[in-house]
Amino acid sequence: MSVVGGVLVGIGVLLTLLAAVGILRFPDVLTRASASTKAAGLGVACVLAGSALLFATPEAGIKLSIAVLVQFATAPVGGHVIARAAYRAGTPLWERTGVDQLAETSAKHASPPPPPTTDD
Secondary structure (H helix, E strand, C coil): CCCHHHHHHHHHHHHHHHEEEEEHCCCHHHHHHHHHHHHHHHHHHHHHHHHHHHCCCCHHHHHHHHHHHHHHHHHHHHHHHHHHHHHHCCCCCCCCCCCCCEEEEEECCCCCCCCCCCCC
């Protein structure tokens, strides 16, 4: 179990390092948010799962399992909120962004124009 736990911790550290590099190197907020939520989230989960195997106690397993669930529940929501706030603030997208689905959705749900007035 200690070998599997060590491998999981190593994989988690590597994924977290790759997420940090992605945050530094990616061109815009949306791709950076994606790197931070996906790679870092999985990296933290691997580190916690490896730690649970290394400690090998029921209490550690339960606590670290809860921490993994909380990580998977909160990281995507946080990344989404940050990316949405950056988009609404007018942060420019990467010039090679092909599709802006949020703009298409926002155009569909825009408020309708006011009704015409009649002069009697």
